[in-house]
Amino acid sequence: MKVLVFSSFTFAYLDRARVLFGTLKKHHPDWERVAVITDRPPPGIDFDPSAEPFDRVVWFEDLNIPRGEGWLFGHDIVEACTAVKGPFLHQTCEAGDADIVIYLDPDTALLNDLSPLVKALQTHDGLLTPHLLEPEDELQALLDNELATLRTGIFNLGFVAIRTTGQGARFARWWNDRLLAFCHDDIPKGLFVDQRWCDHVPAFFDRFHVLRDPGYNVASWNLSKRKVHIGLDGAITVNGSPLRFWHFTKLGPTGDTMTRRYAGTNFEVHEIWNWYKRLIEEARDPRIPPRWWAFAAFDDGTPIRKDWRELYRDRADLQAAFPEPFRTGPNTYHAWLAVEGRLTGPASVA
Template identity: 30%
Template structure:
């Protein structure tokens, strides 16, 4: 094992995480995924599901006095974001054979092998996903303001090599998140994400991902069209759609799967329907294995 993926997961995203695991296995069968379970329900369900190549880590293995103190002062989103770089460093410390560790959000879904991302930029110590906002219905002034508040990058997918630049950058990110990780957009800071803007100015070999088809989501799908070609999903230039970031989904019931960022749109890309159909199957599978578990969101869960 020279490369691994990591995710931080709570019960409200468990259905999406299982969809993520299945999608990654379909395109990279041997991909190891280290999963930090933020609650006991998440750990118990995933243990019962016996996901191939998924290593489960309980919070008790990670939490120390400093984290437990922060846990008392930060909401659930803030605490999940806080522990992301801590968890990446934890995995690297326990697996010195790793040459790369990549963080993936639970609401990603892979359609093609992501190893092309790393193969295309082998000299980069850190790989960041641009979060450029492209929403046709927004005025330029609105977009510029959002970009300043949310940052230039999206923290749902970022990768660190275990060279000195990569580990130094990861340690710096961890220290910043421990200092402050607020669930409130602000210029230069937003959760764990705003700090990504500063990495390239502080560390060498920090690169924007240049491979197309990476981390497309509600903030930028307006610049793309999707179609099937030879049995795979491709972009307008024929490049494969490697993964889509289905941010903003709330699963209220098996029959009520909502996209809270696009409530007034009726023309979402067809990949959303594919994803919703997969989530419904996942919910059925989890219910069959763990009938008492409910990972459904509440009606007012719009964070």
């Protein structure tokens, strides 16, 4: 049974990916580890994939997405990194490169082995983890967690595991198609990148299984209902189940606030976070500029605003007229924006 695990990220998250793949390597040295990178190395960084804890790198260009550059321009960093999960998953199924494919967000890390997933995929074609496994009791938690996941998706797509045949392959094709066209952060339209789509999964794919084990995908959004215990035998358990992997979302003061709020006096949670922060610090390459993304700016360095991306992706005529939208100079999308008077005015950069 060949298992392939992949993650999707940019160089700004290389430290997190290193930690994830390092823990994967420790617990599953025989699983293939693939880094899908939608980015280019920052200037001065001599990126050597052979020195990294993953087996191979798949660059955005390797995915051969139709109208690649134009398609990429239509997405901000989060949209792009989540959207490429679909093509990679689908293409891996098509190529027959593995029997099982597991996706993990770069900001997850293993604290135990994931072999029960392989067993579960003997009887199911796919596995998803819901953000929440039980209702909240407090209003604040309801607002932070239950209501928020109604907007962003019932399942957390920081994890998905499929067989590369049967409904697993059908899911991969369907998700690929949807993400190529609609992987947008547009909550008013019912979209939250790759996640809201998967609310359909239990209805569309009856051989998919909702993983209800609290030891998987532990994160600040479900901590209010999960108690972490570290026994004298050295085992870490969550509500009595072995802790498998943690989702270290929002590393920094905001994440700390949410962790404090929901971990309460369960200090073991902070021990796990401290461990992760130490590993990140070790894995960090200080030469990579914070928030680096090679596709964040036009070729003259002008940061690309979100509304310019949205306009471009919504207008087939602009896509046809300017197939290389990152370029600047005469007869470019950038020049068109200037002529239209759209280069000025308040809007967020993304």
